[in-house]
Amino acid sequence: MTGSIRAGLFGLVLSLLCGGNLLAQTGTTLASTTTAGYRKANQNKVFYHDGKWWALAFHQAQGAWYIWRQDGASWTRTNKLEKNINYNLDVLLDSTDGPGRLYIHASHHTKPKFRRYTYAAGVWAIDPGFPKKNFQDFVHSDNSNPLAMTMAKNGELWMFRVYNQQLEAKRSSDKGVNWSSPILITSNLTDPKGTIDAVTYSTAAGDFVGVGYAQPNSNGTGQLGFFYHKDGDAETVWTDESASVSAMGSEKSQNNINMAVDGANNVYMFVRTAGGASTDPRNTLYKRSAAAGTWAAFIVNSVGSGVAWQSPALAIDGENGRLYAMGRNMSSNIVEYKVCFIGQESTLASAAIQTLLANGAQAFEEISSPTGLFNATTDILITGDNTTADDIWFNKIDIVSGGAPVTINSAIVTPSTVATPGEYTIDLTLGTSGALTAGAGTITVTWPNDTNVPASIAAAQVTVNGVAASSVVTNTAARTATVTVPADLANSANVSLAFSSAANIINPTTVGNYSLQVATSAQPVNALSPQYAIQGSFVIGNITVTPDTAEYPAAYEIPLTLGAAGGLAGGSGTITVTWPVGTFVPAVIAPANVTVNGVAAANVTANQVLRQAVVTVPQALAGSANVSLIFTSAAGVVNPVSGNYTLEVFTSVEVVPGISPSYAIQSQPPVVVGNVTASPNGAASVGSYTIPITLGPHGGLSAGSGTITVTWSNDTNVPNTIAAANVTVDGVAASNVVTNQALRLATVTVPNILANGANVTLVFAAGANITNPSVAGNYSLQVTTSKQSAIANSPDYTIAAQAPVVVGNITVNSNGTITVTWPTNTSVPGSINTSAVTVNGVNAFAVSANSATRQATVTVPNAIANNASISLVFTNAASISNPSISGEYSLSVHTSKQTVDAASPGYLIDPSSNPPPSST
Structure with a gap:
């Protein structure tokens, strides 16, 4: 059992089944004098310090929030906090600051407050000068979306909110004494409201603060997002990774979010969704890899499972490497959880659901989980609202010691074709107590179904960090190989385990994505590897695109090697090519514009929507044949925008698509900029700019969406706004103009269609209020378009010294x-x-x-x-x-x-x- 439940310190799990669907009591009340008053799981109201658990709860009779301390089987009310239940409290513990420092932010819609306490002799004492009450510029929009805070690795305090479609922050660099004005992170949100949570983490690149947000689906556009800030950067510098936490299917976000960080600095974001198909997630776990800086998404509860958790929350067993995901079941109104080993988050969808807070037909609402890494000494304490009894309840997850599995960093198979002997290279990291002794310690690999593991493998055919194994024992039926290590491997060691192709491990016969498992004699729980792809037996070579320029019609040369049994009959066998998104494939392609080994195709059927062409081969192609499939530029296939791409190919015999090696599409060459006229051209004068531009052969721009961006030289002043009426494109007022004063640029949306190769006159009138540089000299500006993103520099234009006044008149x-x-x-x-x-x-x-x-x-x-x-x-x-x-x-x-x-x-x-x- 990976985690059992204890109610308090006395293990209260009462069987009070009374018939019907009533549930046994799991958990118990913190104190009968408390009142249910939690709001969202993004706020922490429970923490562990000095060998004790502490919690925040509202006292009904006293009409105030208090800090409560667990003393044995009971809880003691200590420090009095706010006197109104409408305050939403978030607690932050800094156990590294002397005997302990506690920060409590009371989020409110009109009068937020901030408190700081210092720990001494078992008591939290409020610091002089606190509470701070000057937070009227940082209120929350409503009780459903309270603020949250975190502490950066450099000691700076941050608090965050969503307000009026903006994600904002405040920062304190002196432990909460003084705070910045609101800091805008982004204004690109789809709803005025949203819930946030924040974490801090470290990577090889430095220390970071991360903030995630989840917006309600009130207008059908609920979205998630994540931004990070590097310690030491300007407070306004944030990097947006929101595109990496997008939906797995057609589901939308809800404003429920909780975040956590594990001991390896991987970031987790747990959310609730709305809508979606039956296979889409109702609760999604997003994980950001500290090593790769990339996000992965995992289903915790699917729509089709019928399980939906409100108040999603996370907690981490740092001792054994386990992740606990929990929430309030919206059907039964009880609090439940699932658990997985870190690195095996994909198992959560099928993991057993366990009860955390329940009492007959009583309804629970919001919960709070602690921040940090916990162990068998601390266990994990969870608190939550019992809205039926109008009390705060709690329970403990009993952490049972049991070694976490190894971490599998990658599993690479070469070649990766079906039914072929593969060379398997598995990179893994041992646990903090996972050392292996030479000649005795073992590593066991279990391959997935349909992989053939031979009855024996020679030790010389397997290496551990480049050294031949001491011995290898296989089990064909179980698809395992147990390798005895030839040298000592230390705790936390990185290990490269390689099975050569001579080991004769045969890849599965079916194309697909697979994972293998690894355990060791010190860490006997299996770890699941990242997926590796097994592909069809035919091989796609390097793609040649001519020209390889974005949005140009191009010829595509696709070399193929058919499988041994993949021969194609002339006049009936087909090869199907599917191009990547963004590539234009015409509805009709003439067979004369496609050749197979130099001979025109017998037939070509194109599908513009699927970006696909089905080519009937003109002559018989034998098994294992090398094939050159060429679409000439006359076929009308048009390259996508610049980037790296792959295409897919399958045949009428080998029907599983193979994926090509990556090929690059380059940016279009820049536009050509003619002689720029600044009038007047005196230094520091405000005047007009006339900029002649020639678009590229495929650089045409669409009316209302195509853009031209001009960047002026240093010392030119571009105003914050320019009215569209003050900018013309070929004499017609622009559709829109967006400026950036700091970067000295203006992006103009063109009002009319501009054809490929068009000569364009772009004029910024004097009313645009662009001010020439203050120093006379020769200057150049830069021009790009939405089609031609490479920078084009204009010829020099002259800014003259201001003409003197003329005396007389x-x-x-x-x-x-x-x-x-x-x-x-x-x-x-x-x-x-x-x-x-x-x-x-x-x-x-x-x-x-x-x-x-x-x-x-x-x-x-x-x-x-x-x-x-x-x-x-x-x-x-x-x-x-x-x-x-x-x-x-x-x-x-x-x-x-x-x-x-x-x-x-x-x-x-x-x-x-x-x-x-x-x-x-």
């Missing part, structure tokens, strides 16, 4: 200030009243004067348009005195935008007329 290209510098020997006072200076007849807003530099700087009273003419008048009251020496003089003028001084035309000074002049 003074022309100012923008607003701000105008500075006048008078020539030597002119007397300028230290101050000038604004009433003595007018700009276009209106008194100046401000005037500053400097007698030493003979300057006056005038702040204009009204906005002045680009290229406007200005009349700037200093009246006699300004007290500016002409030079005392007759002659021709010139003053200079610049503005706050046009900072280069411009000299005025000469003006004559006659000393005989020296009263203070009026200067214009």
Whole structure:
């Protein structure tokens, strides 16, 4: 038995069968004074510290949440928390911080609170300055979707929520004293609400915080997601892996989620779903491999099983490598669980269901499981709502010591064809107590049905880490081989076990995916390997695609070797090719455009929907024949977008599809960008950009979906938004424009169809408010399209220094200030009243004067348009005195935008007329 139930410390499992469908009591009340008040399993309300179990529960008479401590067979109420049952509490224990530090976040729709406690002498004492109440910017949307928190490996605290279709976080780097403003992780959610859970884990790449979310299926688009953040990165930097936790079938998500991390830093996400076919999951377990960084999905309960668990939760037996998945059965309203060894999650679908909380016809609701790795000393304590009795109940899963199986990292078969002797290479990792002694320790492999294991295998035909085995004993009926290891293998050792093809292990006769099992004398429980594929006896060679450019019509050369019994009759035998998703296969392909060993096909039947072509061979092909099947470019097969692909082939004799080696489709070449016109082209000017573009031979764009993206050079300012009306494509306003100010780019959705090879004029009008670089020089911008993603650089365009103002009829290209510098020997006072200076007849807003530099700087009273003419008048009251020496003089003028001084035309000074002049 992998896990048995104990109620508290006294093993209470009462048989109270009273007839009908009533169930025996499993578990018991934490205290009759508690009230059912849990919300979701994403929040932790139970933890283990200092040799004791602790839980959070609401006390009915006191009307408040408390921390409770298990003392022997009873529970003791300790610290008082919040005074309202509508608070949703999440507890986080840091047992590495001195004697222990406890964080409790009280999620609420208007008044969240955050508490911090320090452990001393068996008591939790609240720290000075707590609770913190400044969380009004981080409330939950409703009681069905409370917040959750976690602690990063670097000690930072994180809390998360889904709010208004956004996934958001807050962070504290000082143990909860101060918190950041809300941090946006993504706004790309399908529903305003959702439930989250968060974990921390480590890989070879560093330490990470991960957050998963599950949204309700209220609008038919319920979805799951996962983001991770690397410790030390900017708090806004998150990587999206949501596409890797997609549905296994047609099911949708519900807002029920719980996450956990095992001792190897694999991440688990357990969810409930809605809809789906009978073979789809009702409860799905997603697992993220720490080593590979990839996700796998496993059915825990299928739709067809009739079992659906609300409040899904996880717990981990770290001592024995077991994973417990649990939830409240929505039909019987009792709490149940399943268990599997870590690495054997695929067995959960068929695992026995065991009862965790039940009492006759009483109904249970939400549960809470502890975070961490547990063992035979701690066991695993679960708490939950008994809504009928209106109490909190608990139970313990009794962890029974029993070695976890080895971990099988991979099983590789070469060749992988049916009914062929295969070379089997099995890479595995021994457990922490899994050491094997040379000449005595054994590794036993059990192959799947239909694999033939011979009556004997020579020791020289099997190696352990490259060294021949001491001995090999086989059992043909059981399909096993027991290998005695030739050298000591340490605890946690990585082992490569190889059976050569001379061992004569014959692959199954049926194409499919298979798994083998491995056990050792130290770890006798079988571990299940990752699947390996056994393929048809014909072999597909390397595919040649010409050209191998995305979305180009191409020729496909497909080399085949038929199986020994796979001969095809001329005029009736067929070869069927299925191309990958994204490849275009026409509805009709002329036989002349397909050849088999250089001879035109007898017939070709195409299926556009299935991306398939059935080729009738023109001549007989013998068994084991090498075949060259070629679809010329005239056949009309069009490559998919860039990426790595495989296609499938089968014949009328060998009907199981074989999968080709991977072939690559390259990106289309970039567009061609012509001479860019910036008008005006002055530094720091706002103006229009005209960008001529020539699309590639297959770079046509669809109206309303095709896009052109322009990235400007450094120091160009692209605004946060650009109205579609301010951008035209061949003279027609864009369908949409999306900008990124930080990256200086604008993505334009084209309004009309643009044909292959089209010459396109893309214009950003002055109203787009794109500002030229502030420094004069030569610049280049970049252009890509949704079809041609390779970057095209434009020819250089010139940004000139701002033209100076023109003095005489003074022309100012923008607003701000105008500075006048008078020539030597002119007397300028230290101050000038604004009433003595007018700009276009209106008194100046401000005037500053400097007698030493003979300057006056005038702040204009009204906005002045680009290229406007200005009349700037200093009246006699300004007290500016002409030079005392007759002659021709010139003053200079610049503005706050046009900072280069411009000299005025000469003006004559006659000393005989020296009263203070009026200067214009």
